[in-house]
Amino acid sequence: MVKVNENYLKLKAGYLFPEISKRVNKYTQANSGLEVIKLGIGDVTEPLPKACIDAMSKAINEMGTNNGFKGYGPEQGYGWLREKISLNDFISRGCQISAEEIFVSDGSKCDSSNILDILGDDNLIAVTDPVYPVYVDSNVMTGRTGETLKNGTYQGLSYLAINEDNNFLPEVPKNKVDIVYLCFPNNPTGATITKKELKKWVDYANENNSLILFDAAYEAFIQDKDIPHSIYEIDGAKNCAIEFRSFSKNAGFTGVRCAYTVVPKNISGQNSNGDKINLWPLWNRRQCTKFNGVSYIVQRGAEAVYSSQGKKEINSLIDFYMENAKIMQNKLRSAGFKVYGGDNAPYVWIKVPANMTSWDFFDYLLEKANVVGTPGSGFGLAGEGYFRLSAFNSRKNVINAMKQIINI
Ligand code: MLT
Numbered sequence: 001m002v003k004v005n006e007n008y009l010k011l012k013a014g015y016l017f018p019e020i021s022k023r024v025n026k027y028t029q030a031n032s033g034l035e036v037i038k039l040g041i042g043d044v045t046e047p048l049p050k051a052c053i054d055a056m057s058k059a060i061n062e063m064g065t066n067n068g069f070k071g072y073g074p075e076q077g078y079g080w081l082r083e084k085i086s087l088n089d090f091i092s093r094g095c096q097i098s099a100e101e102i103f104v105s106d107g108s109k110c111d112s113s114n115i116l117d118i119l120g121d122d123n124l125i126a127v128t129d130p131v132y133p134v135y136v137d138s139n140v141m142t143g144r145t146g147e148t149l150k151n152g153t154y155q156g157l158s159y160l161a162i163n164e165d166n167n168f169l170p171e172v173p174k175n176k177v178d179i180v181y182l183c184f185p186n187n188p189t190g191a192t193i194t195k196k197e198l199k200k201w202v203d204y205a206n207e208n209n210s211l212i213l214f215d216a217a218y219e220a221f222i223q224d225k226d227i228p229h230s231i232y233e234i235d236g237a238k239n240c241a242i243e244f245r246s247f248s249k250n251a252g253f254t255g256v257r258c259a260y261t262v263v264p265k266n267i268s269g270q271n272s273n274g275d276k277i278n279l280w281p282l283w284n285r286r287q288c289t290k291f292n293g294v295s296y297i298v299q300r301g302a303e304a305v306y307s308s309q310g311k312k313e314i315n316s317l318i319d320f321y322m323e324n325a326k327i328m329q330n331k332l333r334s335a336g337f338k339v340y341g342g343d344n345a346p347y348v349w350i351k352v353p354a355n356m357t358s359w360d361f362f363d364y365l366l367e368k369a370n371v372v373g374t375p376g377s378g379f380g381l382a383g384e385g386y387f388r389l390s391a392f393n394s395r396k397n398v399i400n401a402m403k404q405i406i407n408i
Contacts, residue, residue: 007143012152016133016378017041023362024372037401039389040372042187042346044252046320046394048301049313052251055304059297073293076284077104077260081299084306085260089245095232101264101280103287104302106257106294108217108244112181113138114290115213115242115261118282119269123178126158128170130188130376130383132215135181151381161382162189168340168349169197172204180205182231183215185222188379188388189349190341192227198234205240211269212241217259220250220318222344238264242279249346249392250314251305258294258302321346324398325391331402332389346391349376361387369404 013019020040028034062068076082082099090097105111113134121144127135139145139157146155153159158177160170168191170182182201184193205212212231219229231237246259263283268276294302304310325342332339332350342348352361358375365371365387376386391398 005141005143007141010140010145010148010154011137012148015137016374019378020362020372020374024366027366034370036366036370036372037393037397037404038372039391039393039398039401040374042249042390042392043254044249044321044392045397046252046317048252048256049304049310049317051304051307051310051313052253052256052301055307056297056301059300063296070296073296073299075288075291075293076100077102077293078296078299081303082260084303085245088306090230090232090262093229093233095230096238097230097232097262097264101262102260103263103283104258104260104294104299105287105291106259107248108215108246108259108261109134111259111261112213112215112244114286115283116142116144117286117290118279119179119211124158124176125156126160126173126177126180127380128162128182128186129153129159129381130162130379130386131181132183132187133379135213136380153381159380159382162186162191163382164340164351167191169193172200176208177210179211179213181213181215183217185218185227185345186341187215187218187345188347188374188376188383189386190343190345190347191349192222192224192344194226195228195234198228198231202231202234202236202240206236209270210240211267212237214241214243216243217246218249218345219245220314221322221346223322224344227344232262232264239266242267247302247305250318251302251310252317253298253302256298256301258298320395321391324393324395327395327398328389328391328402331406335406342391348389348391350387350389352376352385352387358384358387364408365405368408369401371401371404 082102085102086097086099125139140154145157148154162168162170168189214231231241231243243262247253263280265280267279269279271277328348329339329342338351340349358377362375374388376383
C-alpha cells in the first residue's frame with residue numbers, strides 16, 4: 001500500500017479558517033439559515049479597483065488576437081511588472097531591490113510555505129506565538145518539527161511569545177536560530193514594528209547567519225510615517241531577509257491571485273560542507289521547475305495597481321477598511337473591551353472576558369451577536385485569551401456587527 005506523509009498526522013486540527021467555516025455552517029444550518037456577519041477570515045469584500053478591471057479586460061481582448069496572444073510567460077513574472085514593483089515598492093523608499101530580485105507568484109501563503117523547498121531540513125526555526133498558522137503547519141508537513149506536545153505546540157520549533165507585556169513585539173532570542181518568520185504589520189495582532197526594533201532583528205540575523213522570512217502582506221495599511229513598509233528599509237537586510245508581498249489585501253486580489261517574493265541576489269546559506277550557497281539561483285530553479293507563472297491577464301491587473309488611477313483607487317480601498325477598523329476600535333472600547341491593533345493593520349485584537357477561552361468567546365459571539373471572529377488560540381498557545389476581528393467587510397456589516405456585540 002502507498003505510504004503517506006506521516007508528518008500530516010502530527011497536525012493538530014483542520015486548517016483554522018475552514019475549521020471556523022465548518023462550525024459557522026453547522027450553527028447557521030441548525031438555526032434555519034440565520035444570517036451571521038463574518039469578521040473571521042481576512043478576506044476582502046469591496047469590488048476590484050477600476051484601473052485593474054480595465055487593464056485585465058484589455059489583456060483578455062489582447063489574448064483574443066493573433067498578435068496579442070500569449071502562451072507561457074516567464075516563470076519569474078513579466079519584466080514590465082517586476083520593474084514597476086521594484087520602482088514603486090522599493091526604489092521609491094530607498095531600498096535597492098532590482099526587478100530581477102522580484103519573483104511574481106500566485107500568493108504569499110504558498111510562497112511562505114514553498115520557500116522551505118530550498119532550505120535544509122535541519123534548520124532551527126523560530127515563529128512568534130501567536131502566528132499566522134501557515135508558517136507552523138508548513139514546517140510540520142515537511143517534517144521540520146517533532147511531535148505535537150500536549151499543549152498543542154510542536155517539538156523542535158522555537159516560539160517567541162508576543163503579548164501585552166512586550167507590546168506584541170518578539171524579543172530577539174538569546175540562542176541561535178537559523179530561520180525566523182516575522183510578519184509586520186502583524187497577523188493576527190495588528191501590531192507594528194519600528195525601524196529601531198526591526199534593526200535588532202536584522203543585526204541578530206547577520207551576526208548569527210540566520211535567515212529572516214519577512215511577511216509584509218499588510219504593509220499598505222500602515223498609516224504612521226515612521227513604520228517601515230519593507231525590511232529592506234533596514235541596513236543589512238539584503239544580506240539576511242526574504243520578503244513576501246501580496247496584492248490580495250491592498251488591491252482586493254484574494255480571488256484574483258497575485259503576489260511576489262523578494263529574494264536578494266546576495267543572500268546565502270551554506271551546504272553541509274560549509275560552502276556558501278546563493279539562495280537566488282535555488283529559488284529561481286525551484287520556480288522554473290514547479291511553477292508556470294501567473295496569468296498574463298492577472299499580471300496586467302497587478303501592473304495597474306501602480307498607475308496613477310490605480311494608486312488613487314487603492315488608497316481609497318485602504319482608507320475604507322481602515323475606517324472600518326477605527327469604528328471597531330471605538331465601539332469595542334466604549335463597550336469596555338481592551339483593544340489592540342487596528343491602527344496600522346486591518347485586524348483588531350481584543351482581550352476576551354476573563355472567564356472565557358477564545359473558543360468560548362467565539363461561540364458566545366456567534367450565538368449571542370451572530371458575529372464571527374477568529375479565536376486567538378487558533379493562532380497559537382499564546383493567542384489564548386484573545387480574539388481577532390477583521391476590518392474587511394462592508395461598512396453596513398461592520399456597523400451592525402458592532403451594534404450586535406454591544407447589545408449582547
Ligand atoms: C487571515 O485571515 O489570516 C488571512 O486571510 C490569511 C491569508 O491571507 O491567508
